[in-house]
Amino acid sequence: MKTRSIALALALLGSAAVATAQTAPPAPAPSGSDKDVNSPDVAAANRDVAAQAAAREGAVADVNADTQASADAQYAADLAAYRDALRAHHREVSRDARIADHKERAYADAMRDWRRQVYACKHGSTRACKAPSPNPADYW
Template structure:
């Protein structure tokens, strides 16, 4: 008989959670409402995350646009500086070439016997600037 009481007690203990899980006519709407509230909370959280992600993406796109504009500006400035340097260098080359042409003419005149050409200083490229 004692074994029977132990098994009966175990049977009641095992049945207690099953009784708590059964739904009666009064419990179904509250469960549905709780599920609805949980789903609404999840939807609100997901919506907030989506809004936050959209804001972060918009900030990232804005920063990318600013970085790209700064890069383009730097490239244009560098190109302008390179063109100024190239023009300056070409001007120097022309001045040097003109000074060399004048020097060759001076040497040729000296070889033909013109003493003034022999005694004159060599042409300075800065004079042809």
């Protein structure tokens, strides 16, 4: 039983030592070492790195601006081409509609004259009966 108590006491002492070792503050860096954060060499190196990063960011910004300008120009050209094609299509559709309207009008005029011819034929006009049927192309 004594050995158990001694082992328990040693275990508690060891855990207390570990706990104090974990909470102790870090030792300060020795002054005059190469790792001094406030040295002029470190500050100069930081400035050099910052200047290189700024130069890279500027170059990337220039490339992005050129790419965006190129994309904007291509977009404007595509939009102009689309609008030109739309106008051409609209002109073609309008022309086709005018032609279709003209054909429909010619057919309607020919049918009107044919009905008059049939009426005249049914009411005794031999000349109307012998005449050819009206051709819509003649009304074109």
